[in-house]
Amino acid sequence: MPGPSASPSPGTPRRDTRGIVDASGLLTRVRFRRHTPAEPLRPYLEHYWLIDWDLTEPYVTHVVPHPSVNVVFQDLPERGPFGEVAGIGLGLFSKELAGRGRVCGVQFRPGGFRPFAPGRAMADLTGREVPLGEVFDDVRPDAAATVLGPDDEHARVAALDAFLLRHGPAPDPQADLAMELADRIRADRTVRRVGDLAREAGLSVRALQRLFAAYVGVGPKWVVLRYRIHEALERAESAAAVDWADLAAGLGYADQAHLVRDFTATVGVPPTAYAPR
Secondary structure, eight states: OOOOOOOOOTTOOOOSOTTEETHHHHHTTEEEEEEOOOGGGTTTEEEEEEEEEEOSSOEEEEEOOOSOOEEEEEEETTEEEEEEEEOOOSSOEEEEEOSEEEEEEEEEOTTOSGGGSTTOOGGGTTTOEEEHHHHSSSOOTTHHHHHHSOSSHHHHHHHHHHHHHHTOOOOOHHHHHHHHHHHHHHHOTTOOOHHHHHHHHTOOHHHHHHHHHHHTSSOHHHHHHHHHHHHHHHHHHHOSSOOHHHHHHHTTOSSHHHHHHHHHHHHSSOHHHHTTO
């Protein structure tokens, strides 16, 4: 039975592939790296993620999104460099990679993007991808080209630092609280009921739900369920054989059938069909 899953310290890139469907298939086709942001940004960011590819055959990648907002700069064959803010994706994210391309992304901690967009409810971005200028003031026309242009990836990281530091962050104690509670959900598998989390935080359930809508973009129950699916997906990727009943119990499901239902609805196939891949 899996125990609590420790979260990385703020700004430290994760080493796992949680959320990536068929991670081994993706990583054999692209160069994927994570980088640490500048120190003032670390309380708010998970990491930077950089992908480069040069493919002779198209490949479709699938990701079960984290409960995180991303800022994404892309240089794709069909268009020039551009940047956008991607709110939390509620369903399976699929994207075809073809030809030669480059992406530089920023994954924020759950709740960590709000200090860069003060006064904007994160729920307004959920399920959407919007141009940078819709969220940030005074975005320079060459912002995407500045980030994506250097061949040296450390120069790209420095450009990401410069972009974000130019646009924030604005200190916000409520954002700090939202990040703390979301981290608690991720790290502690015993956190299973929204009412228990609210009581321990000294909030009503309704106040906790409002906090998550404004600062994370989804409700706390959704975050609990999403991290459960990430755990199950990683186990299916990494283990030769999985005791799904035992895993379901460890993740707080009433029974294996509930885990199978959530996994199938999110990933598109039941865990027993996915695991052999």
